[in-house]
Amino acid sequence: MPRFLTVHLGATYAFLYMPILVLMVLSFNKAGLPTAWGGFSLEWYGKLATNPKILASAWNSVIVACVSTAIATTIGTLLALGVERSKPSAARDALLFAPMIIPDIVLAIALLSFFTLVKFTLGLQSIILAHVVFNIAFVCAVVRARLKSFDWSLTEASRDLGAGAFTTFWRITLPLILPAVIAAALLAFTLSVDEFIIAYFTAGAGQSSTTLPMQIYAMIRFGVTPEINAMATIVMLVSFVLVLTAQRLNRGRIPGA
Amino acid sequence: MAPGLIWLTALMIVPCLLIFVLAFYERGIYGGVDWSILTSENIRRAADWLYVSVFIDSARIAGIATLIALLIGYPAAFAIARAPERLQTPLLFMAILPFWTNYLIRTYAWIVLLNPAGLINGALIHLGIISEPLPILYNEFAVILGLVYNYTPFVVLAIYSSLQRLDPSYAEASRDLGASAFTTFVRIILPLTASGVAAGAVFVFVLSIGNFVTPDLLGGGKLQMIGNLIYDQFLTARDWPFGATLSGLLIALMMLALTAQALAAGRARGEHA
Numbered sequence: 137m138p139r140f141l142t143v144h145l146g147a148t149y150a151f152l153y154m155p156i157l158v159l160m161v162l163s164f165n166k167a168g169l170p171t172a173w174g175g176f177s178l179e180w181y182g183k184l185a186t187n188p189k190i191l192a193s194a195w196n197s198v199i200v201a202c203v204s205t206a207i208a209t210t211i212g213t214l215l216a217l218g219v220e221r222s223k224p225s226a227a228r229d230a231l232l233f234a235p236m237i238i239p240d241i242v243l244a245i246a247l248l249s250f251f252t253l254v255k256f257t258l259g260l261q262s263i264i265l266a267h268v269v270f271n272i273a274f275v276c277a278v279v280r281a282r283l284k285s286f287d288w289s290l291t292e293a294s295r296d297l298g299a300g301a302f303t304t305f306w307r308i309t310l311p312l313i314l315p316a317v318i319a320a321a322l323l324a325f326t327l328s329v330d331e332f333i334i335a336y337f338t339a340g341a342g343q344s345s346t347t348l349p350m351q352i353y354a355m356i357r358f359g360v361t362p363e364i365n366a367m368a369t370i371v372m373l374v375s376f377v378l379v380l381t382a383q384r385l386n387r388g389r390i391p392g393a
Numbered sequence: 394m395a396p397g398l399i400w401l402t403a404l405m406i407v408p409c410l411l412i413f414v415l416a417f418y419e420r421g422i423y424g425g426v427d428w429s430i431l432t433s434e435n436i437r438r439a440a441d442w443l444y445v446s447v448f449i450d451s452a453r454i455a456g457i458a459t460l461i462a463l464l465i466g467y468p469a470a471f472a473i474a475r476a477p478e479r480l481q482t483p484l485l486f487m488a489i490l491p492f493w494t495n496y497l498i499r500t501y502a503w504i505v506l507l508n509p510a511g512l513i514n515g516a517l518i519h520l521g522i523i524s525e526p527l528p529i530l531y532n533e534f535a536v537i538l539g540l541v542y543n544y545t546p547f548v549v550l551a552i553y554s555s556l557q558r559l560d561p562s563y564a565e566a567s568r569d570l571g572a573s574a575f576t577t578f579v580r581i582i583l584p585l586t587a588s589g590v591a592a593g594a595v596f597v598f599v600l601s602i603g604n605f606v607t608p609d610l611l612g613g614g615k616l617q618m619i620g621n622l623i624y625d626q627f628l629t630a631r632d633w634p635f636g637a638t639l640s641g642l643l644i645a646l647m648m649l650a651l652t653a654q655a656l657a658a659g660r661a662r663g664e665h666a
Contacts, residue, residue, distance in 0.1 A: 141468055141471060141472040141475065142472060144468045144469060144472060145468075145469050145472040145473065145484075148465055148466075148469040148488070148545070148549075149487060149488070151465070151542070151545075152488065152491050152542070152545070152546070153491070154506075155499065155502035155503060155505075155506055155542070156491065156494070156499070156502060158502065158505060158506060158512060159498070159501075159502050159505060162505065211396045211397045211400060212397060214394060214396065214397065215394050215396075215397030215398070217394075218394025218395075218397075219394060222394070228398070231398070231401055231402075231405075231406070232401070234401075234405065235401070235405060237596070237599055237600075237647070237651070238405070238409070238644075238647075239599070239600065239602075239603025239604070239605075239620065239643065239647070240603075240605070241603060241605045241620045241623050241624060241640075242409070242412070242603060242623070242640045242643060242644060243405065243408070243409075245412070245623060245627050245633075245636060245637070245640055246405075246408035246409045246411060246412050246640070247404065247408050248627065249408065249411050249412065249415055249426075249633060249637065250404070250407065250408035250411055252425070253411065265404060266404065268400060268404070269400065269401060269404050269405050272397050272400060272401060273401070276397065323493075326493055330494070330495040330496065330497075332496065332497055332606065333605055333606070337627070337628075349495065349497055352495070352497050352498065352501075353497055356497065356501050356504070356610060357610075360501075360504060360505055360508065364501060365505075368495070368498040368501065368502070371494070371495050371498060372494045372495065372498060375493050375494045375495065376490065376493075376494070378493075379490060379493040383486060
């Protein structure tokens with residue numbers, strides 16, 4: 137490989153990771169200022185743990201992410217099975233691809249208008265419904281990728297031996313695709329817990345349904361503070377662990393690829 | 394299959410169609426929508442130069458960001474595709490990983506780096522290269538940098554997967570017949586990976602042109618893109634029908650980009666099949 141390509145690749149990784157690493161290092165900086173190092177400290181992490189607004193919003197995010205992931209993983213997996221076993225359809229593929237490419241702000245205002253029109257009460261429940269939309273698409277894509285190499289003769293054998301459709305799914309299909317399903321669920325959880333704009337528009341008024349990204353946005357608008365660095369570090373590490381686990385489970389397949 | 398398709402139809406297709414309906418009504422006196430009057434006023438208003446210029450600016454910024462992301466992403470994807478087999482997956486994974494972290498945090502990291510008392514200005518002043526902080530935050534430069542930073546992983550992914558599908562014997566044949574490495578790249582490899590380039594480019598362009606967070610946080614309120622305009626119409630001016638009109642135009646623009654890409658991909662398949 138020509139040397140300049142290696143150098144370019146190294147520089148690209150530096151560009152991608154430098155900002156993240158800077159935040160992580162600064163989160164342990166006692167001085168609180170980004171330009172001066174005042175010694176190692178866990179002070180800002182302590183401040184986070186005692187901030188009731190941050191704790192409440194983190195809890196809301198966990199609820200939204202857990203419920204939307206559970207719904208999207210169930211529906212998305214069934215969708216993937218159905219799609220892979222039926223005739224190819226360009227219109228259906230477009231429908232499944234759309235949530236990944238629609239600008240967040242458009243889906244956000246569309247859902248806000250829709251929920252308002254049908255008089256659906258805004259709150260955590262509307263955020264969950266909204267997050268399921270893009271999570272179905274992601275779960276379906278991950279499970280479909282696994283099904284491309286699925287040996288359907290196994291399910292046929294099960295049916296031939298007299299097992300019902302449900303038994304075949306439960307005893308044969310699901311155990312075989314389970315790693316991909318869990319990987320999809322972990323990715324869906326990550327997407328939901330990080331999602332900001334759609335939650336911001338569909339949360340309704342009041343503090344009670346503020347999610348963690350909404351809280352982070354409010355803090356960033358207020359200015360650069362060492363607490364944000366500490367929170368950013370925790371949030372990024374959680375995402376890294378989830379995505380790494382998903383990649384391991386999914387036989388090294390790259391999420392999103 | 395049915396529950397998934399119903400969910401996507403009810404909570405994505407129907408709400409997006411509703412946007413096009415809303416565009417033809419007036420705003421209510423207290424915000425919301427006045428369903429009693431049909432009007433084409435919103436569309437006439439959107440044609441005002443004030444708003445057209447925001448669309449042009451957004452397209453220009455998204456276009457520049459796309460170009461830079463391609464210039465960074467193509468060689469990076471090429472390097473990964475040329476790396477030893479067992480290293481390719483970890484290298485690609487490393488390029489994608491940042492995408493899976495919080496977008497707000499990735500954007501905030503650049504505020505920390507670029508602000509007048511931030512790391513970059515601090516270092517440059519400390520080294521005596523500059524005496525005054527450079528104005529590198531809250532302007533177009535910062536917005537483009539933020540978009541390139543967030544979306545380059547997509548480009549790497551899209552181009553890598555098209556490079557992987559490329560049959561290496563084409564490039565070998567070209568070299569055997571006496572073409573230089575450069576000629577082989579420009580005449581053989583680049584055209585054969587054009588579909589990956591187009592897919593990556595459309596992704597970056599579409600996600601950039603409709604972006605809200607990056608211009609909001611890194612543009613410092615001085616720079617308006619379509620996303621911010623829509624946000625303001627919904628949450629500040631409370632003129633939902635006009636916000637819906639702008640969103641409808643954005644969807645139309647997006648469809649245009651996607652159709653162009655699909656046509657290009659179809660033609661490429663036809664040529665090389």
